[in-house]
Amino acid sequence: MKSLYRNLAVLLLYLSASPLLHSHLFTHAASTSPPATRPRIIYMTGLDYEDEEYLNNHNHSTEVVHSVKNTFLHQAPQLCQYDPCLENQEPCDQISAKTGCLCPGVSGADEPPHAPRIQVLLLISKGDNIGKIEVQWCAPSSVVSGYRVVIQGSEALEFGNVSRRGLVGSLEVGTMVCVEAVNSVGYSTPSDFSCKRYDSPKSSDHKLLAGVIGGGVALLLLLIITAVILWKHQMRKKAKRDSADGLGNPSYSTEGTL
Known part of the structure; x- marks a missing residue:
């Protein structure tokens, strides 16, 4: 009976002391073990650094690609200096x-x-x-x-x-x-x-000669026409003068001299 009481007393003592022991063990484990969030913080910091470096490299390469693309687009295609009608030139x-x-x-x-x-x-x-x-x-x-x-x-x-x-x-x-x-x-x-x-070409000398002959013929015709006009004009003036002289002389008649 005494043995039973002794066991009960030990069990109660253990139960009363176990919360303090559990708290002490938890505190010791918390103080000795690394924080659960520390590896995550280190990992995220490294990831941020790597992401920044990657973005920098990516942006740089993107700028280079855009630069090359813009240069290619704005550069007009250059045609070869080649004349198919020119003799003895490089192909x-x-x-x-x-x-x-x-x-x-x-x-x-x-x-x-x-x-x-x-x-x-x-x-x-x-x-x-x-x-x-x-x-x-x-x-x-x-x-x-x-x-x-x-x-x-x-x-x-x-x-x-x-x-x-x-x-x-x-x-x-x-x-x-x-x-x-x-x-x-x-x-x-x-x-x-x-x-x-093939058509026989006319030389420049022949063209010049034809022009001179044509101009000479035209000038000659103009002179002839002008001479005819002046001759007719003189004949009209003479006829008028003769007519005026006959009317002013009483002894003049168409039938003869009185």
Whole structure:
């Protein structure tokens, strides 16, 4: 019985002392353990720093991209300084490779070239080639290895791919002349702008002579007309004067002298 009372007394003592022990243990654990929010604060601080650095880098790269984009948009495309009618010049694709300029669209080497454009049939009036005809043309937008000048009723004449003119013999008025472009596939098809009919040009001396003759004829006609008008005017004045003299003389009559 005494043993039972002793156990009850110990149990009550333990129960009365357990809140203080629990509070002491909780306080000790709270003081010795790190705050639960400390790792979160450190993590958020690091995240803020990293986010700021990332945003700075991102904004910088965005500015660079916008700068490049604006530069590209505001920079007009530059065309190559290439004249298809100029002889012995560097091909446009080589100029583009050096400067980065843009060339006009060109048909490939696996298809026949487009027809060149004939400019003029010029009669040579001076020098060793006087009397011959110079044919001038412009290159097409195609891969070309050479040109042919085809004359009606004659054999075709061949020229290099950098040529834009060629001499042919004397031509009769009305002769048809065509220029063809050539590559490894074939020839260009003749068209209205690649063929031209030869017309005999009139020299400036002939034009000047015709002008002088025309002016002389016009002046001569004007002088003749003026002379006729003056002669008629003089004849009228003489007739009036003769008529006035006859009326003032009493002895004058149309039947004779009294």
